[in-house]
Amino acid sequence: MKLTISRQNIYLLILSVVLLVFVLLFAFFALIPEGKNYRMERLEMKKHEANAAQYNQWHDAVLEELRTLQSHNKHIIAAYDNTFDAERFVKMNSPYFESLQLHKITPKEDEDGFSVYEVNATSKIDSPSSFYAFLEGINKSDWIINVNFPIRFEREGNVIRSTFTLNIYATLQEK
Numbered sequence: 001m002k003l004t005i006s007r008q009n010i011y012l013l014i015l016s017v018v019l020l021v022f023v024l025l026f027a028f029f030a031l032i033p034e035g036k037n038y039r040m041e042r043l044e045m046k047k048h049e050a051n052a053a054q055y056n057q058w059h060d061a062v063l064e065e066l067r068t069l070q071s072h073n074k075h076i077i078a079a080y081d082n083t084f085d086a087e088r089f090v091k092m093n094s095p096y097f098e099s100l101q102l103h104k105i106t107p108k109e110d111e112d113g114f115s116v117y118e119v120n121a122t123s124k125i126d127s128p129s130s131f132y133a134f135l136e137g138i139n140k141s142d143w144i145i146n147v148n149f150p151i152r153f154e155r156e157g158n159v160i161r162s163t164f165t166l167n168i169y170a171t172l173q174e175k
Contacts, residue, residue, distance in 0.1 A: 093138075
């Protein structure tokens with residue numbers, strides 16, 4: 001029994017064996033090690049994606065809180081940009097007092113990005129309740145104002161004379 005294998009089949013068989021060896025070598029030396037690296041990098045990528053998702057949630061929560069605070073404190077934020085006008089202040093607060101006089105004291109040193117103006121106020125009121133209404137009105141005014149204590153009250157006939165100091169804060173850009 002004689003086996004006859006054609007030359008083409010032998011070439012084809014040798015070529016197939018060489019390709020099989022090449023495929024096996026490629027698989028063991030290139031694909032498998034890179035597959036391990038791929039799995040490690042994929043796990044690291046998932047960790048980064050989880051951190052990014054956590055930071056995005058934190059960013060969204062902080063952004064929502066910022067927008068809420070901005071909407072609730074719109075009036076206060078706008079007050080930082082307003083310049084102080086003494087005549088307008090007296091006009092707005094004249095319903096609380098029988099008379100109100102402001103005397104500007106020299107500007108104080110800048111504090112944390114704000115220029116501070118100190119004003120001495122003297123007023124005459126008919127009852128302490130109007131003074132408390134004035135204090136509530138300051139909170140809703142167009143300026144950032146701090147009333148310094150002590151507030152001195154003195155009786156003058158039927159009226160009460162009050163003397164107090166106000167600090168008015170303005171942004172440094174206005175200076």
